[in-house]
Amino acid sequence: MEERIKQILMNLGADLCGIANVERFKNAPQGFHPKDIYKDCKSVIVFAKAMPKGLADVNPRIVYMKATDVNLNELDRLSYSASLEIEKLGGISVPVPSDSPYDYWDEDKREGRGILSMRHAALLAGIGSMGKNTLIINKRFGNMINIGAVLTNLDLKSDLLSEEMCIASCHLCLDNCPQKALNGLTVNQKLCRKFTYSNNARGFGVCNCNQCRVICPRVLGER
Template structure:
């Protein structure tokens, strides 16, 4: 069964795949895995190499590279889930790269499910100094999606070797010093810089708009800021900083 799943996934063009038991998912900040599927016994993690276009100096080209990857990953996850249901009569819960996700004031900046911790548990890498996953072939230039299932699958061997070379380039190239404390990312600093057109910025804009004169309101609606906020509202999160990824030398050749 497991070999059939692996072959199906790789034949979709997915770059790597790993397996883990439900109990191997260990992330105290996100929800317990059985909240997504009460019958969960295992999960499968699909790895996708990031396109070289994601490191373009053009913000729009880089973002579109990640959006393309997200669409492709969502399709592969869906096809894999259908395969599990149709072939093995499995129950599944797919966990995508990004939104939608729950928005809670007591859990700001914390995902419902950690793809990073899932990937580590499934033998697809180790944590680097930047707190991202370092894959043995693709380095930091890799994204993951997960599929939780009630199938009992044999876990992939975990990687024991430290794949990070500890050059500290990610730390030194972080524009807001969000990686100063080893083993921890200052999420507030990171997201404020990486998501300049997020919900907080939107609230600030409309607060300013409400207090403005009619003429000032017209100017606000013609502004670049409003244009980007409007776009973000339609296409979702727009990350505008990938320095920690772009500065990492591990896996550069494989990632391009």
């Protein structure tokens, strides 16, 4: 069953796919557990879509931002289509928005939390390991991926966790963050957001900084 489900995602266009049984989410914060979204959830199917290599070295940033939007929309298409296909196997499925809308928002800290942490879901499903920049690093695609998920009541076997991909002695992302928003474990969203995201004169959203991603030695992986 696990391999059939993974093949569904790959056939639909995913570049990576892993599975985490819901038991792996026992340390999820209250209100952000898969069962808080879907009470009968037994497994989380996590998948990723790679971003073009060229986006690691692009300016102006509107190109990067637009491509990221396209990538996230593609993940939503995948989660929706995969949910329908998985239900043909006899389960019930719930597509989770890839860029999860914030139910939790702390205005003072400018801190938001998605209804499901895609990064932690990817970590628990063996997609990759967590970098000091808080991005998931995959051996094949580096950190140039975005992540989606499907919840299901099918009781599936978890994949093995990923080997550690972040280089222990490397601190490039920490040292080169212009806002000093990284401490190796978390990101200060207030410092990051006010510098990173804005609108240009025409009103289009732009990403002014992705330094923590592109300076990483693992940015492009082995592809």
